[in-house]
Amino acid sequence: LMHIERLKTGPIEENCYLVYNDEALLIIDPGEDADLIRQQITKTTQQPVAILLTHTHYDHIGAVEELRHFYDIPVYVSPLEQSWLGDPILNLSGLGRHDDINNIIVAPAEYEFEIKEYTLGDIHFRVVPTPGHSIGSVSFIFDDFVVSGDALFRGSIGRTDLYTGNLEQLLDSIKTQLFILPNEFAVYPGHGDATTIEHEKQTNPFFNA
Secondary structure (H helix, E strand, C coil): CCEEEEEEEEECCCCEEEECCCCCEEEECCCCCCCCCCHHHHHHHHCEEEEEEECCHHHHHHCHHHHHHHCCEEECCCHHHHHCCCCCCCCCHHHCCCCCCCCCCCCCCEEEECCEEEEEEEEEEEEECCCCCCCCCCEEEECEEEEEECECCCCCCCCCCCCCEEEEEHHHHHHHHHCCCCCCCCEEEECCCCEEHHHHHHHCCCCCC
């Protein structure tokens, strides 16, 4: 049985997710608040096996270094954003938008995603490309839910005015990679509340103009 828990992290309430079963746990987008994330992991009693990143904007990677060293686990990222981890300009932490955000420099990820199916610690998922918010954005498809990063939100979509953002590309990503999933699939976005594929197909204003 798969479980997913949301933890709001950092000043703009980025969603970090813990996805786990009886065998293992995955940390997705640990944005900040490493202590909070560790406390929640302890409550699950599962052992983390990897950190997965939907993309590398600062609000999704702030706790990566602390957690990867604490648990001695690898990080997975799109090859298109591998270099962003160590570059505060590309990961947006160095642009001075938030006084409480310092320059974030993360060591290179151990693994670069291929567009394929993975099994990590007995947790099975598929990686699909969902660029548009950023060039290397990916989503993770599990048995009956998807973690969509900053591609698809409840009632909205990700920003496309940042570096490598592209509105047409994002709309196409959502239509071709996410809206083909079963209607009842839950969608867990990078910010805000969960939704479903059906709800967004029927009501999301970007697809129902």
